[in-house]
Amino acid sequence: MNDTDKSAATAFRPPTALADGGQDFIPSGNGQCYTRPGSGQCMKRNSILDAAARTFCRDGFTGASIDLIAAEAGVSRQTIYNHYRDKEMLFGAVVDDIMGRMNAILYDILATFPEESDNLEDDLTLFAARLGKKLMCNRDGEFLRRLIQAEGERYPRLLETWRKNGPAKVWSAIAARLARLAHGGALDIGDPDLAARQFLALVNADFQFCGVLGQKPTEQEIEDSARNGVRTFLRAFARSSAKADAPASSDVALS
């Protein structure tokens, strides 16, 4: 193996487990190691997946050359062909890997949706900020958005899988939880699915074109956008008893 730095390889992939979710990393079954984790073989496999993800994300499927991925992974080209039959298989493995990781994170976050709260604004804001930081605006989220946008037409299976596991799942999960809040009397919601879509839209209002613009918002910006979005959401949907304490003029200023 070359002497290229290995710090880059670990920057993209969390070392072993979820940062603070407490749940183990869930491999996606396709691209993962069958040998003992921690072995050189496994590290090379991860290193390849990392470099491939970075390169595919940066240059697109066509623009990312195997040679470049190999160099970035600090691995010889032949090793890549050794692990993955061809470029398409490597691409599929990268997508599966990231989807599996994001799916696990999604369930972690959904478990923190406030059930009954005496401070709905704060709790919903925390939830929305978590969603933004760990799922939508991080590197994996950016990767999937870019790749599916760029290569979705060429790989309908990828597009279909993502649609089922991505937005649809988030939407319906949040819709169910909002409906429960409404049933409990905290919200006045007609169509929970619509409310879920609008909740997500509001909470990410400041990043609408951020994915497109290619620039990641800071944690502070995510928190501010979440706070502002939740405030407006509650102005529209909170039951009147709880509405009084959310004046329009107290929005968090955006840098």
Place this chain on the structure above:
Amino acid sequence: MNDTDKSAATAFRPPTALADGGQDFIPSGNGQCYTRPGSGQCMKRNSILDAAARTFCRDGFTGASIDLIAAEAGVSRQTIYNHYRDKEMLFGAVVDDIMGRMNAILYDILATFPEESDNLEDDLTLFAARLGKKLMCNRDGEFLRRLIQAEGERYPRLLETWRKNGPAKVWSAIAARLARLAHGGALDIGDPDLAARQFLALVNADFQFCGVLGQKPTEQEIEDSARNGVRTFLRAFARSSAKADAPASSDVALS
């Protein structure tokens, strides 16, 4: 010139002027014809720009080959190199062309923002639907989003130009108009910029991942999303006198 059909070439670009805006097409100065419009040379130039836009959008900059563009435009490769020095110049011309067209459309639509209205919901809905149909969800909008997402990092100038002429311009223009409505007493808005972002987010709530998913919504879906978004926006920001007539349960059902 080949016998490839010319109907495809005109599908992407409006024949001569804006469909119904009444304002002439504004060429972007770079890629347009200096010869008499309607001449064969001009038609070839437009045909090339159209084919290039379609191909760049479908395959990305790297994936789009000059040969493919030439074939799709029904033109020989040499003709392309004759009009545009190299692939990068062609790409720049396509982007400039589309940006100029979208800019003109944007000003057309902004002129229809309701000043004083006795039916704010309907008027804002019409405005939002126009924005969606003619600017965000049409072919040009999709093109710019895709291209900037895919190639933005490689062409910072493109990214910067789009940021200035695109979202920033829409945001601030709508913010100013919302502020005027608030000043007139129709709305209760703290931060007009934030309100503008949230307005756009709500109105496009159902298409958050549509650009990513690569599928264009139908006109009906755009109208429904606009209606639902405006309803929620007014639930949150309309002055209380006008709020009563927007119950949560009357949302437009989404197919």
Place this chain on the structure above:
DNA sequence: GACGATTTAGACAATACTGTCTAATTTGAC
């Protein structure tokens, strides 16, 4: 119809990428 400008098809060199193969080297388990 004539003539200059434009377009066309094709050849061409230079470059890049994919995927295969091989022989030498390194790694890892015992």
Place this chain on the structure above:
DNA sequence: GTCAAATTAGACAGTATTGTCTAAATCGTC
């Protein structure tokens, strides 16, 4: 230390692309 498995560097054929060049064909205008 040994030995099998994994990895490496590099060569290689096949293919594709870019951008240039040229001679023939076509177009537009007078």
